[in-house]
């Protein structure tokens with residue numbers, strides 16, 4: 001073996017060892033990145049820390065509000081697709097990540113809109129919310145994105161589909177698991 005080859009061999013050996021160690025380190029991480037099919041919401045920075053205020057102006061229906069009008073069946077179908085679309089958020093979240101199987105919905109979801117929703121009241125000081133306003137709140141807070149344009153097809157589609165989900169919603173008997181609870185399930189154990 002000549003002299004120049006030695007450091008190279010060493011470097012290769014180190015690189016090899018790292019490659020072997022990496023998958024192990026990844027597998028041990030309970031906070032894997034969120035995909036639509038994952039059951040648990042994204043971990044790491046809590047996307048809905050209760051302390052973060054939501055600007056009510058961003059999520060309140062504008063004056064002379066004219067929602068996008070389209071074919072109801074088509075909107076519902078598009079809304080169902082958007083529910084799983086992580087591109088709507090900036091943090092890998094989708095509506096589905098938290099709300100699949102009616103997850104995170106409190107008993108208030110069974111009432112006709114507008115009604116009071118705890119998160120809207122606490123964080124945006126809104127006494128009551130319409131369904132589309134609530135979707136905007138989830139866009140801004142847990143999804144860490146901008147509100148959708150009020151006259152957009154996206155908002156109309158999400159509203160149509162969520163209204164459909166609401167029809168078959170029955171409030172859970174026990175406490176509802178809140179993915180936005182202050183306790184972050186992925187915080188390092190003390």
Ligand code: HEC
Nearest residue numbers: 093094095098104106108109117118119134135138142180
């Ligand atoms: C990180 C989790 C999370 C994500 C992602 C999320 N939400 Fe929510 N959402 C919540 C929580 C928690 C509540 C319950 C708020 C309460 O009752 O105080 C909620 C409440 C709601 C409500 C109101 C229910 C009621 O009681 O009237 C609607 C509607 C809703 N979400 C729709 C959506 C839509 C549509 C999306 C996607 C654009 C979405 N959410 C994304 C966590 C999330």
